[in-house]
Amino acid sequence: MLLFLIRRLADGLLTMAALLTLTFFVMRLAPGGPFSSNRKISPTIRANVEAAYNLDQPLVAQYLRYVRGVLQFDFGPSFRYRDYTVADILLNGLPFSLTIGLWAALVATVTGVTLGILGALKRNSLLDYSTGTIAVIGIAIPIFVLAPLMQVYFAVMLRWFPVGGWNDGWRSLVLPVVALALPNIAYISRLTRNSMIETMRENYVRTARAKGIGRGRVIRDHALTGAILPVVAYLGPATAAIITGSIVIETIFALPGIGRHFVDAALNRDYPLVMGITILYGFVLITFNIGADILRGWLDPRVRHD
Amino acid sequence: MTDSLLSVRDLSVTFRLPEGEVTAVDRLGFDVAPGEVLGIVGESGSGKSQILFSLMGLLAPNGRASGQALFAGQDLLAMTDTELDRVRGVSMAMIFQDPMTSLNPYKRVGDQLAEGLVVHKGLSWRAARAEAVRMLDRVRIPDAASRARRYPHEFSGGMRQRVMIAMALLVNPRLLLADEPTTALDVTIQSQIIDILAELARDMGTSIVFVTHDLGVVARLCDRVIVLYGGRIMEEAPADILFNAPRHPYAKGLLDTTPRIAAPLTRRLDIIPGTPRSGGAMLPGCPFAPRCASRIAACEAVQPPLIGIGPAHRTACHLIGEAP
Numbered sequence: 001m002l003l004f005l006i007r008r009l010a011d012g013l014l015t016m017a018a019l020l021t022l023t024f025f026v027m028r029l030a031p032g033g034p035f036s037s038n039r040k041i042s043p044t045i046r047a048n049v050e051a052a053y054n055l056d057q058p059l060v061a062q063y064l065r066y067v068r069g070v071l072q073f074d075f076g077p078s079f080r081y082r083d084y085t086v087a088d089i090l091l092n093g094l095p096f097s098l099t100i101g102l103w104a105a106l107v108a109t110v111t112g113v114t115l116g117i118l119g120a121l122k123r124n125s126l127l128d129y130s131t132g133t134i135a136v137i138g139i140a141i142p143i144f145v146l147a148p149l150m151q152v153y154f155a156v157m158l159r160w161f162p163v164g165g166w167n168d169g170w171r172s173l174v175l176p177v178v179a180l181a182l183p184n185i186a187y188i189s190r191l192t193r194n195s196m197i198e199t200m201r202e203n204y205v206r207t208a209r210a211k212g213i214g215r216g217r218v219i220r221d222h223a224l225t226g227a228i229l230p231v232v233a234y235l236g237p238a239t240a241a242i243i244t245g246s247i248v249i250e251t252i253f254a255l256p257g258i259g260r261h262f263v264d265a266a267l268n269r270d271y272p273l274v275m276g277i278t279i280l281y282g283f284v285l286i287t288f289n290i291g292a293d294i295l296r297g298w299l300d301p302r303v304r305h306d
Numbered sequence: 307m308t309d310s311l312l313s314v315r316d317l318s319v320t321f322r323l324p325e326g327e328v329t330a331v332d333r334l335g336f337d338v339a340p341g342e343v344l345g346i347v348g349e350s351g352s353g354k355s356q357i358l359f360s361l362m363g364l365l366a367p368n369g370r371a372s373g374q375a376l377f378a379g380q381d382l383l384a385m386t387d388t389e390l391d392r393v394r395g396v397s398m399a400m401i402f403q404d405p406m407t408s409l410n411p412y413k414r415v416g417d418q419l420a421e422g423l424v425v426h427k428g429l430s431w432r433a434a435r436a437e438a439v440r441m442l443d444r445v446r447i448p449d450a451a452s453r454a455r456r457y458p459h460e461f462s463g464g465m466r467q468r469v470m471i472a473m474a475l476l477v478n479p480r481l482l483l484a485d486e487p488t489t490a491l492d493v494t495i496q497s498q499i500i501d502i503l504a505e506l507a508r509d510m511g512t513s514i515v516f517v518t519h520d521l522g523v524v525a526r527l528c529d530r531v532i533v534l535y536g537g538r539i540m541e542e543a544p545a546d547i548l549f550n551a552p553r554h555p556y557a558k559g560l561l562d563t564t565p566r567i568a569a570p571l572t573r574r575l576d577i578i579p580g581t582p583r584s585g586g587a588m589l590p591g592c593p594f595a596p597r598c599a600s601r602i603a604a605c606e607a608v609q610p611p612l613i614g615i616g617p618a619h620r621t622a623c624h625l626i627g628e629a630p
């Protein structure tokens with residue numbers, strides 16, 4: 001298990017390094033710079049500004065400086081928001097994005113797995129059919145349609161929750177979290193249901209039944225592990241995607257997370273901010289993937305032994 | 307036979323398929339006395355495993371068993387799952403055919419063995435694991451104590467089969483259903499396992515239904531043998547009688563393809579020309595008729611009844627008359 005952990009961590013670090021390098025060079029090689037706007041700037045000013053941001057140095061030197069900075073969580077100043085460093089912007093937004101994302105992931109997992117297992121055990125029951133229908137709807141309707149509908153109904157008409165913003169305690173959380181979780185509830189419940197049905201057909205589940213230990217134990221102690229393994233594998237990237245993919249949700253619900261900076265930054269060629277966000281997202285993705293791998297290794301001896 | 311532990315009557319197993327219903331086992335009857343070893347032989351697809359599954363209540367969801375199977379006086383086929391759970395894993399245990407997929411890959415082998423003792427006998431996990439190690443030792447798993455803490459994928463096929471055997475023996479059942487338990491084992495180990503099973507039947511009075519392809523093993527272990535074809539009994543006889551004087555053309559063909567009892571060699575049965583009939587639509591006649599060299603017109607039209615032709619000797623063939 002220790003070897004398995006070390007290998008996964010090493011993999012993660014390597015991926016991270018590759019991501020860092022790739023982002024840096026792609027951004028630098030992209031045509032245009034932060035100051036190539038329509039406005040003419042005198043060459044002297046331009047030179048001064050470029051010097052201030054170290055843009056006049058050789059690429060390799062810039063790269064090394066950048067890597068050194070990143071290791072200290074220093075992505076330099078933002079090109080756009082001159083008074084803030086990228087680290088400030090990220091640290092300000094991160095708590096919001098993380099809070100919504102983690103809650104949504106938790107809600108999606110618990111609800112999705114529960115519905116999936118119940119559906120599999122009571123196949124073709126009313127519950128199974130209704131979950132199936134909801135799942136199809138949840139997968140088919142995009143979030144930017146669903147979220148405004150929820151706002152209209154639950155916030156404007158029923159006034160249960162605020163339309164947006166972050167000033168209402170846990171109430172502010174409900175709608176964005178549910179909107180973010182819904183498509184994943186749908187997907188996870190389908191995934192769980194199918195894998196549970198498949199697992200119940202496994203020979204080793206039959207062996208367990210032959211032991212006369214009762215249906216409850218057969219399901220809990222024998223079928224469950226195999227059934228949730230595919231879900232765990234999906235959960236790593238999915239959680240990362242939920243956290244980083246909240247761009248739309250943060251915009252719709254006017255939340256001060258990181259997501260909404262991303263598009264702006266890219267449009268403004270705010271190199272440091274784009275790279276900061278990319279690297280942060282990469283870090284989140286890799287971390288959750290490693291987390292899921294470790295969980296998988298813990299559940300499945302064949303994973304941790306090979 | 308009133309003193310039998312297991313008494314099966316009219317057992318049929320059918321499967322629902324999109325194309326219609328198929329019959330895998332067709333109105334079968336047999337008895338097993340305490341301490342008796344009954345062999346069931348027959349080609350692949352003849353319904354051997356389904357007989358055992360139906361007794362254990364483990365048929366696939368699209369399968370259904372009808373008839374009667376009295377085990378110690380209670381009808382297994384009429385029991386609910388909960389009622390069956392008081393019998394299977396307690397007084398009736400099964401060794402499954404496919405050792406590679408029949409063990410839970412996510413649980414330690416020792417725990418999978420111990421589980422039954424914890425649930426049914428109220429043993430502590432510690433005590434149950436110790437029992438498990440003892441049983442693994444008994445089925446010749448080397449270094450059983452440390453092996454018990456390992457996972458199935460760390461075992462070879464032969465060792466997994468021995469684990470399956472240990473799992474079934476551990477609860478000390480009155481009836482053991484063994485589905486080709488020795489096929490993955492090398493000759494020495496196989497021989498040791500056969501000795502263990504024979505000893506169990508002799509000393510503990512355990513009844514065994516032993517399904518196999520291997521006629522050499524049948525000759526060594528079984529008291530009585532059923533020859534199955536297409537879900538029907540072709541011939542049933544005490545082992546020595548069947549081996550020395552088989553009557554049914556299918557049984558004769560089967561035994562011709564096997565060396566004499568003296569050399570318990572692993573030879574396969576599937577050497578009779580033609581392909582085994584698999585449980586499609588039931589034809590009116592004898593299932594073996596299409597492959598039978600001595601068939602007459604009646605064979606394809608009328609199913610021959612199973613008739614007694616000697617003490618404990620029955621066969622189903624139009625060419626063989628009733629015992630005088």
Ligand SMILES: Nc1ncnc2c1ncn2[C@@H]1O[C@H](COP(=O)(O)OP(=O)(O)OP(=O)(O)O)[C@@H](O)[C@H]1O
Nearest residue numbers: 321330349350351352353354355356357366584585
């Ligand atoms: N779930 C199922 N649905 C339909 N048919 C099935 C199902 N399970 C088994 N059968 C059929 O039942 C018949 C008997 O199968 P069974 O497993 O008892 O054979 P067997 O004698 O044990 O063969 P083998 O020696 O290969 O193990 C086969 O023709 C098989 O196709």
Ligand SMILES: [Mg+2]
Nearest residue numbers: 354355403485
């Ligand atoms: Mg079989």
